[in-house]
Amino acid sequence: MIRSVVRGFGAHLPERIMKNSDMEGVVETSDEWIVQRTGIRQRHIAGEGETTASLGEMAARQALERANMTPDDIDLIVCATSTPDNTFPATAVNIQNRLGMHHGAAFDLQAVCSGFVFAVTTADSYIKSGLAKRVLVIGAETFSRILDWNDRTTCVLFGDGAGAIVLEAVEGEGTNADRGVLTAHLRSDGAHREKLYVDGGPSTTGTVGHLRMQGREVFKHAVGMITDVIEAAYEATGLGSSDIDWFVPHQANRRIIDASARKLGIDDGKVVITVDHHGNTSAASIPLALNEAASDGRIKQGDLVLLEAMGGGFTWGSVLLRW
Ligand code: ACO
Numbered sequence: 001m002i003r004s005v006v007r008g009f010g011a012h013l014p015e016r017i018m019k020n021s022d023m024e025g026v027v028e029t030s031d032e033w034i035v036q037r038t039g040i041r042q043r044h045i046a047g048e049g050e051t052t053a054s055l056g057e058m059a060a061r062q063a064l065e066r067a068n069m070t071p072d073d074i075d076l077i078v079c080a081t082s083t084p085d086n087t088f089p090a091t092a093v094n095i096q097n098r099l100g101m102h103h104g105a106a107f108d109l110q111a112v113c114s115g116f117v118f119a120v121t122t123a124d125s126y127i128k129s130g131l132a133k134r135v136l137v138i139g140a141e142t143f144s145r146i147l148d149w150n151d152r153t154t155c156v157l158f159g160d161g162a163g164a165i166v167l168e169a170v171e172g173e174g175t176n177a178d179r180g181v182l183t184a185h186l187r188s189d190g191a192h193r194e195k196l197y198v199d200g201g202p203s204t205t206g207t208v209g210h211l212r213m214q215g216r217e218v219f220k221h222a223v224g225m226i227t228d229v230i231e232a233a234y235e236a237t238g239l240g241s242s243d244i245d246w247f248v249p250h251q252a253n254r255r256i257i258d259a260s261a262r263k264l265g266i267d268d269g270k271v272v273i274t275v276d277h278h279g280n281t282s283a284a285s286i287p288l289a290l291n292e293a294a295s296d297g298r299i300k301q302g303d304l305v306l307l308e309a310m311g312g313g314f315t316w317g318s319v320l321l322r323w
Contacts, residue, residue: 003180010062011291039254043159043279055162056140080115113311115283159279163287250309
């Protein structure tokens with residue numbers, strides 16, 4: 001049986017850091033309020049010349065290097081983003097060109113904060129169906145560009161960045177027998193649109209628009225939706241929380257992460273947290289967290305890794321994989 005195995009990982013963050021104390025000069029807020037409600041202490045903000053594609057390119061280059069591959073080896077790029085450089089062409093095609101790659105295919109996938117989970121699931125489906133052999137899966141965002149910097153209820157929550165992994169088709173034999181993506185579960189429900197959306201777009205206002213959110217409403221639904229897709233992953237595989245080596249959730253909010261882990265019975269020590277220093281980077285948050293935990297040696301080959309995300313739409317999903 002063909003498996004999609006992680007061969008490389010990478011990430012890139014803008015150089016500029018905005019601490020909570022810097023936010024105090026932008027809107028009426030405080031470090032104490034932000035830390036207490038969200039766990040966020042700082043975020044990276046893209047500077048002049050930095051775009052979703054430029055951040056994505058850097059993350060992709062690092063993932064390729066770690067995979068010991070070049071762009072020639074890749075036959076598909078999937079980039080999860082809600083903040084593309086342009087309405088079109090796709091940011092994935094822009095990254096493909098930046099990598100000097102002119103073969104294969106590249107496309108964007110838009111599922112907001114769940115984008116990376118949706119992109120891994122899509123790449124895995126391409127690999128398992130034989131349509132692709134080596135896929136660069138990227139999550140890249142510049143949410144700072146769609147924030148209303150006068151709205152303290154949203155602008156303190158988000159940051160910019162990019163992460164990437166390389167997935168390769170491997171015959172599940174020998175040492176690879178139990179590696180790769182084991183199961184994935186995706187959901188969406190547009191009835192929740194008003195709770196988290198951008199109030200612009202090419203077909204409505206002809207503008208880019210700004211992020212709007214009913215924070216309490218999002219919070220209310222988050223833990224239930226997250227546990228729903230994780231329980232679906234457990235049911236599909238016969239595995240459970242005690243088998244998980246690393247829980248790598250979408251990094252929206254420390255309180256949502258803690259409540260989800262508690263409800264699922266996942267030990268604190270198995271949870272990868274980056275929201276404190278990255279903020280919510282939407283589709284980039286999971287690959288940024290994977291990069292951090294795999295770079296510092298926490299996530300090792302053979303570890304069972306659980307990914308989950310929930311975001312605008314609403315969309316939500318889980319991926320269970322063996323690293
Ligand atoms: N600084 C200081 N005060 C603030 C700020 C701020 N940045 N933002 C809001 N407040 C004030 C409000 O004006 C309100 O004041 P009032 O009582 O005088 O009216 C008070 O704080 C409480 O506001 P609430 O919105 O009720 O605060 P809440 O406790 O719900 O926390 C938060 C807000 C952190 C957004 C919370 O609802 C939350 O975490 N929601 C989840 C949203 C989320 O994570 N979204 C990310 C995108 S979706 C995803 O990725 C899953």
